Amino acid sequence: MQLKSTFGLPFCTYLIIAYVKYALKNNLAIYWIIQILGISAFDKTSLTELLTEQRQFYQNVKEFQCNLFANLY
Numbered sequence: 001m002q003l004k005s006t007f008g009l010p011f012c013t014y015l016i017i018a019y020v021k022y023a024l025k026n027n028l029a030i031y032w033i034i035q036i037l038g039i040s041a042f043d044k045t046s047l048t049e050l051l052t053e054q055r056q057f058y059q060n061v062k063e064f065q066c067n068l069f070a071n072l073y
Helices: 002-023 030-039 047-052 054-070
Strands: none
Touching: 002 030, 002 047, 030 047
C-alpha cells in the first residue's frame, strides 16, 4: 500500500501541474511552476495571476530562495 502511494501521489501532482500548464498555455518549466506554487501556497492570489505575471514573480522566487538559504553559510 505504501509503495503505491509513494509513486502515485507525485505522479498525480505532476499530471495536475502539467494540465494547469497546458490550460494556461504557459511556457514556464514544470519545475518553476512547482517552485512558484510551493512558495505561494498560503497566498490568496489566483493561479492565473501567479503564472501569467511570471517575469516579476520568477525574480521574486529567486530572491526568496537566496534569502532563505543565505543564513545557512
